[in-house]
Amino acid sequence: MAQGQGxxxxxxxxxxxxxxxxxxxxxxxxxTLFILxxxxxxxxxxxxxxxxxxxxxFVRIFQLKNFRTAITNTLAVGFVVGILSTLIxxxxxxxxxxxxxxxxxxGLFKVVSMLPVVSPPxxxxxxxxxxxxxxxxxxxxxxxxYDNNIYGYWGIVVVQTLTFFPVCYMMxxxxxxxxxxxxxxxxxxxxxxxxxxxxxxxxxxxLPGLGNAFLVTFIESIADFxxxxxxxxxxxxxxxxxxxxxxxxxxKEGAAAMAVVLLCITLGMFAVQKYYLERKTAATLSGKASxxxxxxxxxSVTIPLxxxxxxxxxxxxxxxxxxxIGALFPTWGYKFTPLTFKWFEQVFTRYRGLQAFxxxxxxxxxxxxxxALLSMIISYLVVxxxxxxxxxxxxxxxLAMAVPGTVLGxxxxxxxxxxxxxxxxxxGLYGTGAILVIVFIVRSLPTGTRSGISxxxxxxxxxxxxxxxxxxxxxxxxxxxxxxxxxxSFLSGLVTAFVRSITAISAIILLVxxxxxxxxxxxxxxxxxxxxxxxxxxxxxxxxxxxxxxVLMNFIIKHFGTSRKVREVEST
Amino acid sequence: MxxxxxxxxxxxxxxxxxxxxxxxxxxxxxxxxHDVDLDIEPGSFVTxxxxxxxxxxxxxxxxxxxxxxxxxxxxxxxxxxxxxxxNKRDTAMVFQSYALFPHYNVFDNVAxxxxxxxxxxxxxxxxxxxxxxxxxxxxxxxxxTNQLSGGQQQRVALARALVVEPGVLLFDEPLSNLDAKxxxxxxxxxxxxxxxxxxxxxxxxxxxxxAMAISDNIILMKDxxxxxxxxxxxxxxxxxxxxxxxxxxxCNFLPCTVTGRKWEDIEATVxxxxxxxxxxxxxxxxxxxxxxxxxxxEIADQGLLPCRVELSCFMGSYQNYHVRVGESLVxxxxxxxxxxxxxxxxxxxxxxxxxxxxxxxxxxxxxxxVISEK
Numbered sequence: 001m002a003q004g005q006g007x008x009x010x011x012x013x014x015x016x017x018x019x020x021x022x023x024x025x026x027x028x029x030x031x032t033l034f035i036l037x038x039x040x041x042x043x044x045x046x047x048x049x050x051x052x053x054x055x056x057x058f059v060r061i062f063q064l065k066n067f068r069t070a071i072t073n074t075l076a077v078g079f080v081v082g083i084l085s086t087l088i089x090x091x092x093x094x095x096x097x098x099x100x101x102x103x104x105x106x107g108l109f110k111v112v113s114m115l116p117v118v119s120p121p122x123x124x125x126x127x128x129x130x131x132x133x134x135x136x137x138x139x140x141x142x143x144x145x146y147d148n149n150i151y152g153y154w155g156i157v158v159v160q161t162l163t164f165f166p167v168c169y170m171m172x173x174x175x176x177x178x179x180x181x182x183x184x185x186x187x188x189x190x191x192x193x194x195x196x197x198x199x200x201x202x203x204x205x206x207l208p209g210l211g212n213a214f215l216v217t218f219i220e221s222i223a224d225f226x227x228x229x230x231x232x233x234x235x236x237x238x239x240x241x242x243x244x245x246x247x248x249x250x251x252k253e254g255a256a257a258m259a260v261v262l263l264c265i266t267l268g269m270f271a272v273q274k275y276y277l278e279r280k281t282a283a284t285l286s287g288k289a290s291x292x293x294x295x296x297x298x299x300s301v302t303i304p305l306x307x308x309x310x311x312x313x314x315x316x317x318x319x320x321x322x323x324x325i326g327a328l329f330p331t332w333g334y335k336f337t338p339l340t341f342k343w344f345e346q347v348f349t350r351y352r353g354l355q356a357f358x359x360x361x362x363x364x365x366x367x368x369x370x371x372a373l374l375s376m377i378i379s380y381l382v383v384x385x386x387x388x389x390x391x392x393x394x395x396x397x398x399l400a401m402a403v404p405g406t407v408l409g410x411x412x413x414x415x416x417x418x419x420x421x422x423x424x425x426x427x428g429l430y431g432t433g434a435i436l437v438i439v440f441i442v443r444s445l446p447t448g449t450r451s452g453i454s455x456x457x458x459x460x461x462x463x464x465x466x467x468x469x470x471x472x473x474x475x476x477x478x479x480x481x482x483x484x485x486x487x488x489s490f491l492s493g494l495v496t497a498f499v500r501s502i503t504a505i506s507a508i509i510l511l512v513x514x515x516x517x518x519x520x521x522x523x524x525x526x527x528x529x530x531x532x533x534x535x536x537x538x539x540x541x542x543x544x545x546x547x548x549x550x551v552l553m554n555f556i557i558k559h560f561g562t563s564r565k566v567r568e569v570e571s572t
Numbered sequence: 573m574x575x576x577x578x579x580x581x582x583x584x585x586x587x588x589x590x591x592x593x594x595x596x597x598x599x600x601x602x603x604x605x606h607d608v609d610l611d612i613e614p615g616s617f618v619t620x621x622x623x624x625x626x627x628x629x630x631x632x633x634x635x636x637x638x639x640x641x642x643x644x645x646x647x648x649x650x651x652x653x654x655x656x657x658x659n660k661r662d663t664a665m666v667f668q669s670y671a672l673f674p675h676y677n678v679f680d681n682v683a684x685x686x687x688x689x690x691x692x693x694x695x696x697x698x699x700x701x702x703x704x705x706x707x708x709x710x711x712x713x714x715x716x717t718n719q720l721s722g723g724q725q726q727r728v729a730l731a732r733a734l735v736v737e738p739g740v741l742l743f744d745e746p747l748s749n750l751d752a753k754x755x756x757x758x759x760x761x762x763x764x765x766x767x768x769x770x771x772x773x774x775x776x777x778x779x780x781x782x783a784m785a786i787s788d789n790i791i792l793m794k795d796x797x798x799x800x801x802x803x804x805x806x807x808x809x810x811x812x813x814x815x816x817x818x819x820x821x822x823c824n825f826l827p828c829t830v831t832g833r834k835w836e837d838i839e840a841t842v843x844x845x846x847x848x849x850x851x852x853x854x855x856x857x858x859x860x861x862x863x864x865x866x867x868x869x870e871i872a873d874q875g876l877l878p879c880r881v882e883l884s885c886f887m888g889s890y891q892n893y894h895v896r897v898g899e900s901l902v903x904x905x906x907x908x909x910x911x912x913x914x915x916x917x918x919x920x921x922x923x924x925x926x927x928x929x930x931x932x933x934x935x936x937x938x939x940x941x942v943i944s945e946k
Binding site: 463465476 | 657665667689729
């Protein structure tokens with residue numbers, strides 16, 4: 001049997017569609033150049049030196065004691081953070097889905113799930129130091145402990161857990177909602193206690209999902225750069241070690257080899273998560289809940305769980321609140337009154353805050369729409385069209401999710417500082433704002449693509465087919481049907497990309513040149529120096545910007561989004 | 573379009589068309605459509621009928637251009653169209669899910685294709701108004717599509733396809749999301765509009781009664797190949813295989829031995845009893861099967877073949893019997909049974925039928941599993 005003709009015709013039809021063709025070619029070029037190539041060059045650089053191919057660099061870095069320690073440190077942190085985040089996330093998700101609680105508690109939950117999204121990644125490290133450090137508000141002034149050492153293993157674990165558990169919470173909430181309540185009712189009906197139902201029905205169904213949440217957090221923790229940097233003290237993880245290898249030891253080959261090691265770890269976990277656990281989760285929890293779940297009203301259950309979660313939520317919120325409040329104290333840990341705006345003034349008068357905010361803002365503002373559009377185009381191609389190279393586009397844009405920022409940063413340094421393959425071609429790109437924008441795009445592309453794909457999967461394929469059938473070409477189908485239908489998703493992708501870009505640090509810190517001042521880099525510097533008040537002032541303004549853009553997005557979606565029409569109709 | 577089709581309808585011809593898919597589990601290639609050869613007259617209404625997985629929808633999607641044939645050529649109005657993308661083909665499709673644009677109102681949905689053709693504003697308004705009148709949705713122009721009932725959405729989908737005056741109209745199981753009563757009403761409606769406009773229509777369904785009610789011709793498919801083509805009566809009364817006979821309605825099969833010919837009829841014996849079957853085929857003897865529709869059989873105390881009643885059930889419009897004749901189970905629909913004798917389980921009786929109501933089939937080895945999957 002020859003499928004040749006059909007394939008040839010499909011190809012011809014594709015060729016007859018120049019817009020599609022150009023888009024695909026450009027996309028593949030972009031993904032290859034800015035995701036695959038920087039990773040490939042790391043591998044090449046660490047194995048191919050003056051003597052040809054050898055594993056010398058790897059041998060050398062593995063002989064470095066601090067690198068070996070960094071590996072065990074990273075894994076030790078990641079493992080514990082993964083477990084703790086999953087457990088806390090599960091608790092929150094379970095309480096939200098299963099337990100009847102007051103509206104106010106639900107509000108707290110929402111705030112908790114929202115905070116890590118709008119805040120820069122290392123805010124909790126700052127507040128941790130300010131609350132529990134040597135001059136901490138709680139440790140020194142409330143408890144009278146003067147020598148509390150939070151720098152190191154436990155500091156990182158606590159901060160990362162608090163940062164990442166909301167992600168687990170959101171993931172597990174989605175899964176729990178998909179469990180058909182009648183399964184649990186059947187178990188209850190046959191005589192199982194509530195605890196027994198949880199352990200014999202709910203938990204086994206959720207198990208792959210828990211594994212999934214664990215690995216996602218594990219990867220996030222391993223890839224995290226800013227928190228270990230600020231609160232790690234002398235406890236180095238892979239991400240910080242690589243950074244120091246470049247900035248401190250000036251050993252670019254060594255850093256490249258280390259980056260390869262880090263990448264292998266995250267990629268391996270990502271592969272397990274993506275191809276094994278996600279599939280399993282989908283297999284056990286594919287069904288939709290057939291009807292509304294009867295919430296647990298038993299006070300002996302609801303009261304302790306509500307109190308536990310509320311306290312945890314309030315604690316997290318207080319940690320975040322500590323940042324703006326900290327920026328208002330005259331001298332942290334010494335003089336608390338009167339509250340003052342002097343740090344905010346200094347941000348602009350002494351520390352070139354205006355330039356920092358302008359640079360961060362403008363670069364993120366350029367990156368965000370490009371990212372949103374790119375991820376929508378990629379999702380459209382992946383979900384709705386078939387062509388050769390589709391697998392490549394999907395794989396690479398999702399793969400970028402598993403690439404730690406530090407690895408990407410090192411890849412860009414190696415890949416572009418001396419031009420492509422060190423030949424000088426395109427070397428003009430390095431050190432410009434353009435490369436920062438590209439890094440922003442690459443860093444946000446996977447999340448945007450993932451949410452775009454799930455939005456598009458919900459649109460019946462035949463809607464677009466019918467437009468195509470009516471005589472619209474690909475561009476027309478995309479602009480007149482697809483895009484209007486996923487307007488909301490596009491908009492939230494836009495804002496997510498903006499927020500992620502303006503709060504990004506791990507890759508950027510390796511690539512930024514003195515000609516650009518970026519807020520996150522500034523905050524990191526001040527926190528490193530121990531200038532917490534000024535760091536807090538910067539961070540507060542940053543949170544205001546990101547929070548403001550999220551509010552703006554919700555407003556626009558509510559009043560101008562596609563779903564508005566649908567909602568209006570449903571209420572008539 | 574204004575109700576009288578200015579454009580001539582186009583014929584469709586498939587010349588040895590095949591489509592190969594890969595089985596996702598085994599990785600093996602198989603023919604989803606195999607060597608389909610058919611010629612559809614301009615202006616006729618043709619149904620592709622068959623169980624799920626028979627290749628009917630794939631065939632339709634190849635005509636629309638969403639799938640490319642791996643072998644063979646498709647002609648529309650005499651022109652080969654294999655190389656054309658769907659938007660360049662003179663076809664319009666009505667989808668199973670209607671595929672209305674949820675962000676447009678009824679008017680804009682219908683006007684979509686006309687706007688792409690760069691028609692003037694006035695012309696578009698006139699055409700859309702006319703077509704909406706034809707599908708009886710004149711007062712719904714400004715509604716959003718999710719404010720419409722299923723039947724109304726169906727009409728919008730139909731109007732949207734009709735308004736571009738396609739050379740051929742394609743239907744992909746358009747009524748399967750409607751409830752039973754509305755389905756009957758809409759199929760009559762579709763047939764009425766198709767005849768009024770004189771447009772060529774190709775219609776995919778798995779519902780045999782829908783196919784019979786609506787079509788000039790039925791193409792019954794199975795496992796990617798055409799099992800039988802013909803008018804509804806031809807296919808119903810002269811099925812060429814057990815599969816066709818069984819798919820197109822309830823059916824009984826009685827094994828028989830052909831013994832000779834008597835005028836227009838063939839003489840045969842069933843479990844030793846002589847019967848007559850109308851057939852033009854020149855059987856000279858041997859094993860065959862008699863195909864009998866339940867409504868063509870009479871049950872009485874005396875008759876051609878003695879039987880024992882195994883089930884007797886009042887269905888309203890008819891009395892349903894299952895009787896045992898020799899080793900065969902025979903289903904009988906005794907229409908309008910009132911005033912006649914009703915047999916009970918265990919009763920002995922006899923069945924008879926007129927020779928022209930029976931059809932003779934050569935014995936075929938059929939895959940029973942596939943046949944029963946309707």
